[in-house]
Amino acid sequence: MDRVAIYCRLSDEDDRKLGLFSESIENQKKLLIKYATEKNWSIYKIYIDDDYSGLNDHRPNFIRMIQEGKDGNFDIILCKHQSRFSRNIETIEKYLHNKFIQWNIRFVSVTDNVDTRDKKNKKTRQINSLMNEWYSQDISEAIKATLQVKQRDGKFIGAFAPFGYKKDMNDKNKLIIDGEAAQIVKNIFNLYMEGNSTNGIAKILNKKNILTPSRYKIKCGYNYRKSSQISKWNKTTVKRILRNEVYIGNMVQGKRKKINYKNTKVINIPKENWVVVKNVHESIIDKKHFQLVQKKLDNKSRITKNGKSHILFSKVICGECGGKLTYVKVAEKEYLRCLTERKSTSIRVDMLKKIIIDRINFHLREKIDKDKLFYILNNNDKVKSELRVLEKKYNNFICQLNKININLKRLYMDKVEEKIDEMEFHIIKEEIMADRKNLLAHVKNIQWEIKKNKCEKKNHNIIFNEEIKMLDHFIINELIDYIKIYKIDKENKKQVIEIKWEFKGL
Numbered sequence: 001m002d003r004v005a006i007y008c009r010l011s012d013e014d015d016r017k018l019g020l021f022s023e024s025i026e027n028q029k030k031l032l033i034k035y036a037t038e039k040n041w042s043i044y045k046i047y048i049d050d051d052y053s054g055l056n057d058h059r060p061n062f063i064r065m066i067q068e069g070k071d072g073n074f075d076i077i078l079c080k081h082q083s084r085f086s087r088n089i090e091t092i093e094k095y096l097h098n099k100f101i102q103w104n105i106r107f108v109s110v111t112d113n114v115d116t117r118d119k120k121n122k123k124t125r126q127i128n129s130l131m132n133e134w135y136s137q138d139i140s141e142a143i144k145a146t147l148q149v150k151q152r153d154g155k156f157i158g159a160f161a162p163f164g165y166k167k168d169m170n171d172k173n174k175l176i177i178d179g180e181a182a183q184i185v186k187n188i189f190n191l192y193m194e195g196n197s198t199n200g201i202a203k204i205l206n207k208k209n210i211l212t213p214s215r216y217k218i219k220c221g222y223n224y225r226k227s228s229q230i231s232k233w234n235k236t237t238v239k240r241i242l243r244n245e246v247y248i249g250n251m252v253q254g255k256r257k258k259i260n261y262k263n264t265k266v267i268n269i270p271k272e273n274w275v276v277v278k279n280v281h282e283s284i285i286d287k288k289h290f291q292l293v294q295k296k297l298d299n300k301s302r303i304t305k306n307g308k309s310h311i312l313f314s315k316v317i318c319g320e321c322g323g324k325l326t327y328v329k330v331a332e333k334e335y336l337r338c339l340t341e342r343k344s345t346s347i348r349v350d351m352l353k354k355i356i357i358d359r360i361n362f363h364l365r366e367k368i369d370k371d372k373l374f375y376i377l378n379n380n381d382k383v384k385s386e387l388r389v390l391e392k393k394y395n396n397f398i399c400q401l402n403k404i405n406i407n408l409k410r411l412y413m414d415k416v417e418e419k420i421d422e423m424e425f426h427i428i429k430e431e432i433m434a435d436r437k438n439l440l441a442h443v444k445n446i447q448w449e450i451k452k453n454k455c456e457k458k459n460h461n462i463i464f465n466e467e468i469k470m471l472d473h474f475i476i477n478e479l480i481d482y483i484k485i486y487k488i489d490k491e492n493k494k495q496v497i498e499i500k501w502e503f504k505g506l
Helices: 025-038 060-070 089-102 119-152 179-193 198-207 213-219 235-243 287-298 349-366 370-378 380-416 422-464 473-479
Strands: 003-010 042-050 076-079 106-109 165-168 171-177 251-253 256-260 263-268 275-277 316-318 326-330 333-337 346-348 480-488 495-501
Touching (some): 042 060, 060 089, 179 198, 473 480
Parallel strands (some): 003 076, 316 480
């Protein structure tokens, strides 16, 4: 009795995606099992690759079937149609007309009457493979043209929404904010503006057990099977988020493309050729905040011992040559120095900080619109709103935890009263404890976010005292555009320091 391997495949280009049922995996299986039974063939195994293109030769079960065929485990490969095996003309030639002959394997497909045992059938097989490839090429071009139109219209065409967003259930081409992930994005931007490096942010997120974008997709139940699933945050992932215009409401697509319809390798597209449509969806990060982050990223920073960039990084430039001043430390004293002008354009960091504080305090006392500054620095409504969202989340998690604890007590009572046996008890307990562990992790993260939010609000309120006593990254970034340091005048020994204020009230 001949041993037969049944192979079924379905992909995006198939009828199923058009709403038809005739090409479903289940229908393929039923048809092929019936056919094999009628032929009195012994079914060795059924191989299935669902949602894989016929041009892709790296289908997991396809590879497994080929290897087991090479090992002599079966005599026949049976498909519904030749295109189910492959739409690639090179693959058809390689296996049907070469390897299978060497391995003594017969290939049969039902609906197009292909049978490699029939030598007269070879031309039919070659014509089929050519037509299948033409079909794939035509479909690829049609899909590409449709997607390009959607891109230009600002419609999202990706398989998965960018981290921080999700697809609208009523319109898969529209992005809406995913509250939980969006809060992580906000935290990343805030941490960077506080002076943390991209690597430092990654360490903070890992320490807090925050899920990476790929792990978050899996947690949300998406069919995400990317081979390089990243379980830990790294500086590359953090930087990619900080650079992404999607967070200010812009749709940015067309960054990469496949070489051609047969090759899965992708190449990067020059930035000037990206498809950018502005103000398409709700933003997570305000534009001013985003631009400040881009400025910082465009300038190389020197990271201090605490893992943060220097507080005046990217803000201080040489008044003589226009170059950025570099942070150096000499004999335990910190300096900002122009490498082009050598020591002639240089200032001690503690002295510059004092000058900045004195000038801010002068403006606070004399002429600043304090109400306007209050709104800008504290963004009070926004702070309160974010805090309310976090506290509501926290209360919901606590309620869920209380319910779990009640269920746990009931479970123990059911065991004591012998309403359930030992095995049932342990199975249910494991499920409850897993849910409890997951919730506790969420509670811990929310507690950290609430504490951080309150701490930021408290720190920012310092500006409304009679005077400020110290600088932080937030005050520097919000109030100062740049600081120019000039050479010390040899005659009067004075040094000109020019501060260009970001805030128009100064």
